[in-house]
Amino acid sequence: MGTIAGDELSEWEEAQETASESIAGEDGGGDSGGFDGGGKERIRVSVRLRPLNEEELARNDPSDWECINDTTIIFRNTMSDRSTLPPTAYSFDRVFSCDCGTRQVYEEGAKEVALSVVSGINASIFAYGQTSSGKTYTMTGITGLAATDIYGYIERHKEREFVLKFSAMEIYNESVRDLLSTDNTPLRLLDDPDRTTIVEKLTEETIRNWEHVMELLSICEEQRQIGETSLNKTSSRSHQIIRLTIESSAREFLGRMSASTLAASVHFVDLAGSERASQAMSAGARLKEGCHINRSLLTLGTVIRKLSKGRTGHIPYRDSKLTRILQPSLGGNARTAIICTMSPARSHIEQSRNTLLFATCAKEVVTSAQVNVVMSDKALVKHLQRELARLEGELRRPRAVSMNNYAEEMLREKDGRIQQMENDIREVTRQRDLARSQLEDLLLRTVGDDQESSHQEGIFRGSTSDLPSACGDDLSVDNSSEILHSGFLETISPQDYPTEDANYSKNRQRSSEISSGYYPASPQSSAGGVSSEGGAPTRGGGEFLSLDARPEMDDLCKEVQCIEVEEVSTIRNERSSGLLTSENGHGDWNAEGRASSSSMSRRLSRSRSCRAALMASSPCPWFPEEEQVEYTPPGSSFLGDSHQRRPEDFRRRLFPLNYGVNGEAPSPTTVCSSKAAQTPPREDVDDGQDEKGSGSSVTGRSIKDAGVDPMMSPAGWPEEFERRRLEIIALWHSCNVSLVHRTFFFLLCKGDPADSIYMELELRRLSFLKRALAGGHASNISATSNTRALRRERGMLCRQMQRKLTAAEREGLYRRWGIPLQTKQRKLQLAHLVWTAAGSVYHAGESAAVVARLVGEPDDTHKEMFILSFPVGKSPWQRR
Numbered sequence: 097m098g099t100i101a102g103d104e105l106s107e108w109e110e111a112q113e114t115a116s117e118s119i120a121g122e123d124g125g126g127d128s129g130g131f132d133g134g135g136k137e138r139i140r141v142s143v144r145l146r147p148l149n150e151e152e153l154a155r156n157d158p159s160d161w162e163c164i165n166d167t168t169i170i171f172r173n174t175m176s177d178r179s180t181l182p183p184t185a186y187s188f189d190r191v192f193s194c195d196c197g198t199r200q201v202y203e204e205g206a207k208e209v210a211l212s213v214v215s216g217i218n219a220s221i222f223a224y225g226q227t228s229s230g231k232t233y234t235m236t237g238i239t240g241l242a243a244t245d246i247y248g249y250i251e252r253h254k255e256r257e258f259v260l261k262f263s264a265m266e267i268y269n270e271s272v273r274d275l276l277s278t279d280n281t282p283l284r285l286l287d288d289p290d291r292t293t294i295v296e297k298l299t300e301e302t303i304r305n306w307e308h309v310m311e312l313l314s315i316c317e318e319q320r321q322i323g324e325t326s327l328n329k330t331s332s333r334s335h336q337i338i339r340l341t342i343e344s345s346a347r348e349f350l351g352r353m354s355a356s357t358l359a360a361s362v363h364f365v366d367l368a369g370s371e372r373a374s375q376a377m378s379a380g381a382r383l384k385e386g387c388h389i390n391r392s393l394l395t396l397g398t399v400i401r402k403l404s405k406g407r408t409g410h411i412p413y414r415d416s417k418l419t420r421i422l423q424p425s426l427g428g429n430a431r432t433a434i435i436c437t438m439s440p441a442r443s444h445i446e447q448s449r450n451t452l453l454f455a456t457c458a459k460e461v462v463t464s465a466q467v468n469v470v471m472s473d474k475a476l477v478k479h480l481q482r483e484l485a486r487l488e489g490e491l492r493r494p495r496a497v498s499m500n501n502y503a504e505e506m507l508r509e510k511d512g513r514i515q516q517m518e519n520d521i522r523e524v525t526r527q528r529d530l531a532r533s534q535l536e537d538l539l540l541r542t543v544g545d546d547q548e549s550s551h552q553e554g555i556f557r558g559s560t561s562d563l564p565s566a567c568g569d570d571l572s573v574d575n576s577s578e579i580l581h582s583g584f585l586e587t588i589s590p591q592d593y594p595t596e597d598a599n600y601s602k603n604r605q606r607s608s609e610i611s612s613g614y615y616p617a618s619p620q621s622s623a624g625g626v627s628s629e630g631g632a633p634t635r636g637g638g639e640f641l642s643l644d645a646r647p648e649m650d651d652l653c654k655e656v657q658c659i660e661v662e663e664v665s666t667i668r669n670e671r672s673s674g675l676l677t678s679e680n681g682h683g684d685w686n687a688e689g690r691a692s693s694s695s696m697s698r699r700l701s702r703s704r705s706c707r708a709a710l711m712a713s714s715p716c717p718w719f720p721e722e723e724q725v726e727y728t729p730p731g732s733s734f735l736g737d738s739h740q741r742r743p744e745d746f747r748r749r750l751f752p753l754n755y756g757v758n759g760e761a762p763s764p765t766t767v768c769s770s771k772a773a774q775t776p777p778r779e780d781v782d783d784g785q786d787e788k789g790s791g792s793s794v795t796g797r798s799i800k801d802a803g804v805d806p807m808m809s810p811a812g813w814p815e816e817f818e819r820r821r822l823e824i825i826a827l828w829h830s831c832n833v834s835l836v837h838r839t840f841f842f843l844l845c846k847g848d849p850a851d852s853i854y855m856e857l858e859l860r861r862l863s864f865l866k867r868a869l870a871g872g873h874a875s876n877i878s879a880t881s882n883t884r885a886l887r888r889e890r891g892m893l894c895r896q897m898q899r900k901l902t903a904a905e906r907e908g909l910y911r912r913w914g915i916p917l918q919t920k921q922r923k924l925q926l927a928h929l930v931w932t933a934a935g936s937v938y939h940a941g942e943s944a945a946v947v948a949r950l951v952g953e954p955d956d957t958h959k960e961m962f963i964l965s966f967p968v969g970k971s972p973w974q975r976r
């Protein structure tokens with residue numbers, strides 16, 4: 097039996113209501129005492145005053161108690177010495193005078209509560225009082241009457257099927273005995289999940305009829321421990337608990353899943369006498385009984401007292417078997433009625449007062465009875481299955497959620513990895529393309545210079561048929577190198593060239609020619625080395641690369657050509673005007689090597705178009721395409737003595753044409769011994785008086801392009817380095833060059849003679865850029881756009897300060913740079929301070945230190961970048 101709640105209750109509500117209505121309907125609520133079917137109510141407390149018994153009458157024990165009405169009993173002191181004292185009044189739910197019969201007591205003091213059991217509400221009827229006060233007398237009557245009424249109710253409610261079960265026990269000396277069993281073995285008390293106490297192995301008889309109940313009651317009476325005390329010859333020495341359990345179901349629902357079963361128990365409790373042992377004049381076995389009795393009653397009194405004060409604190413139900421078994425009836429799920437019996441005799445005044453005190457407390461105790469509906473087996477199975485499914489669902493749900501979360505987390509992680517890998521692939525691809533582009537650019541420039549030289553050489557020694565038709569101009573040169581076999585060429589035998597790589601050999605030889613800084617002009621030499629028909633290589637004078645034998649090279653060299661032409665066009669024109677003349681409109685050259693100005697014009701025109709085509713097809717990754725077309729600075733021939741000190745592998749990559757067959761670098765002495773290497777550098781002055789021919793001027797330009805200044809002694813380099821560095825710093829400032837570029841260049845070029853080539857290149861590029869900006873012929877770049885890019889770069893530095901520097905480091909920088917710590921936007925101030933002084937190497941060094949700290953130190957790779965490209969506005973760092 098138990099209670100149900102929630103949706104399960106709704107399943108039974110209809111049947112329960114049917115049962116309750118049927119009970120209330122016929123009996124008008126009388127049978128159930130008008131109880132509303134559940135809720136809190138106080139214990140119904142009644143006091144029954146028995147008549148003076150023979151012994152009391154015999155000793156003239158006066159009766160001082162009087163029930164002045166149905167609810168109040170007063171103690172009227174008839175003793176002479178206390179006659180002046182006012183009577184003490186006690187009020188209860190009902191008081192019964194000595195002339196009230198048991199039926200009346202039952203009807204008015206117990207029936208309402210007792211018959212609640214037929215409505216599925218637990219009920220308890222207690223008899224409390226001292227020995228011989230009439231507890232057994234009262235409870236025996238009440239139990240019988242209640243049983244009779246219950247059976248009368250059953251008889252009247254044929255629509256319901258009732259099942260009555262009877263059990264009885266006594267608690268004697270704190271041992272529980274089964275009154276329906278001859279076995280006196282104490283029964284154990286067990287706790288069930290409903291916090292009720294189960295008496296193990298207690299006999300429970302299913303009652304057949306009213307007579308059966310009476311029979312069982314008789315058995316209990318016979319079985320109960322009795323003894324003779326001074327007050328009661330047949331004193332009940334134990335607490336007797338008779339339990340009548342009633343289950344009822346509406347017959348119309350029987351066998352159905354929805355069949356309702358109301359189940360409740362009514363306890364008839366005849367307590368042992370509450371008197372003190374001494375008062376009962378007990379001794380021996382009776383004294384021991386008295387101790388146990390009092391222990392249980394003492395606990396009962398404590399429980400009632402505590403319950404009467406509210407349900408705060410610990411209620412010592414478990415301190416005795418009596419209170420433990422009756423716990424539901426004491427402030428639990430039961431309606432309770434207590435009938436306190438008392439003797440009217442003055443001699444029992446103290447016990448009577450105690451009884452009334454107990455009753456006073458009991459009437460304050462609130463119970464919370466409710467209808468108990470039990471399920472049928474089928475319904476219980478269904479309910480349990482549903483509950484099982486629910487619990488399994490709950491068990492699965494968190495796990496499912498957890499699994500889903502785990503799966504989602506794994507997917508997110510994998511997506512993240514995939515994204516990271518894709519980013520890595522993109523980055524690697526970008527770097528690969530960049531490196532490839534740089535390598536191609538490097539080769540292009542190198543070969544371009546070679547081509548430029550060859551082209552120029554062709555001007556002197558070739559014919560119109562030597563030039564690629566795509567270039568439009570058929571420029572022929574009949575001049576030959578005057579020292580074709582001089583210098584480096586003499587050191588390398590054509591036989592040494594690997595036959596399977598003729599172009600490489602040719603290029604390498606050509607590069608050697610360039611590196612020697614000398615272009616042949618001697619007809620004699622030309623005759624020995626180059627065919628006048630087409631410049632075909634001859635073995636006798638060393639193989640020259642034929643222009644028509646390498647059209648792809650011609651295409652690749654266009655960028656360099658056009659830059660060279662742009663830069664030196666004025667000079668070249670002037671020079672050409674005196675040295676080269678065209679014999680016809682197709683740009684043929686005369687035997688004196690003079691070209692007409694119209695030929696040069698055509699040449700310039702061709703170069704620009706070719707450059708544009710080249711740049712469009714091979715964009716430099718460091719520049720937007722539109723910027724590359726217009727702002728690629730002059731290319732250079734990175735040749736000369738200085739680069740010999742660079743890392744061997746880099747030299748090999750950068751100047752493949754300058755190496756021998758076996759990869760060995762040409763010795764500085766070889767280069768220096770060349771005739772051209774000893775030629776004084778020529779200024780790019782348009783004196784127009786180069787009688788030595790264009791070959792000399794080209795030679796001089798080539799030397800400068802190579803960054804080799806034969807006149808500059810190693811001892812003079814430090815001063816020259818400082819001069820160039822200051823010039824570069826000033827140009828950086830003028831051109832708004834990227835701060836990162838400035839930083840890397842400044843930190844990498846520290847005065848090593850090998851740096852001369854980089855500085856020369858940088859100066860040339862910066863000069864070109866400055867002129868382009870000043871001249872306005874750079875349509876896609878302007879000082880404004882550079883300034884904007886520079887501002888973005890300073891913003892980047894500002895953000896990097898926050899990321900890369902600690903607060904202490906930043907504070908140190910602020911102090912070092914004179915930025916007041918109390919000012920705002922200090923990082924921005926610092927970012928706008930670096931690289932702002934155009935004429936101070938010290939300032940540049942400090943600036944470079946700051947920027948390098950923020951973007952990282954440069955390495956040799958960056959140094960190579962200086963040759964490959966020249967970032968304006970945006971730095972390589974920004975483009976990552």
Ligand SMILES: Nc1ncnc2c1ncn2[C@@H]1O[C@H](COP(=O)(O)OP(=O)(O)OP(=O)(O)O)[C@@H](O)[C@H]1O
Pocket residue numbers: 145146147149225226227228229230231232233234328330331332333367368369437
């Ligand atoms: N209301 C009453 N009217 C007439 N006789 C009564 C009444 N109450 C009790 N008696 C009688 O008083 C005697 C003692 O009653 P009873 O045995 O019921 O007392 P008790 O409280 O049960 O005592 P104990 O606790 O010792 O068992 C009995 O002989 C009984 O018949």
